[in-house]
Amino acid sequence: MSTSISPSPDVVLPCVSQWGRLERNDDVVMRRTTPSGLEVFLPHTDRDDWAAHGYRSREEYLFWSRKVCGLACLQSLLHGWTDVRLAMGELLAQALDWGCYVVEPSGTVQGLIYRPFMAWVNARFGFGCRLVERTPIHVSSREVRPGQVLIASVSPEIRDPATPEPCRGGHLVLVHAVHGGVVRFHNPSGYTHNSDSATLPMGVFQRFHADRGILITRPS
Secondary structure, eight states, X not given: OOOOOOOOGGGGSOOOOTTSSGGXXXXXXXXXXXXXXXXXXXXOOOHHHHGGGTOSSHHHHHHHTTTOHHHHHHHHHHHHHSSOOOOHHHHHXXXXXXXXXXXXXXXXXXXOOHHHHHHHHHHHHOOEEEEEOSOOHHHHGGGOBTTEXXXXXXXXXXXXXXXXXXXXXXXXXXXXXXXXXXXXXXXXXXXXXXXXXXXEEHHHHHHHEEEEEEEEEOOO
């Protein structure tokens, strides 16, 4: 049964792919490695995937493009709400300077770390931020309105809503409208058919949701 969504001024927020080009999303492979672990990778790439988006090398792109879903959400907000235009490589450099990601000696990356991210986007871009923790989507989504969105922590497997017993968390999406029990969101790593303003019933979205995220308010 289809459910209509009331128009929202925030539909002007563009969907941004963490992989650089939205059509690349269909090439992304997600593979369960353990009951709680996922491997996410691109089987092939070319110069257009990294040079045009501010990365210094193919290796840098392949390493970071798996981890910049939150920065893709931020790019969506910058393009929709401001005149700031920064390539992903530039955003990543700033995020690293602010401690939004921490690279361990082993190569493991911690992040996106919420509190440094909130301090950065407030100081640099004027966005209001509020941390949401231990809060299911039917509660946090009440705060979503024109000029206020939710960057929500979900499983990357949300691109395949029928996934049984999905992980919860590990990926960020941009919830920009909620109406009639349906969540509308941009997924930086979804397929081309369900990245831009994907819709899921709230109960389905909750299966993937880690009950945390960040409410972001448009600069006044």
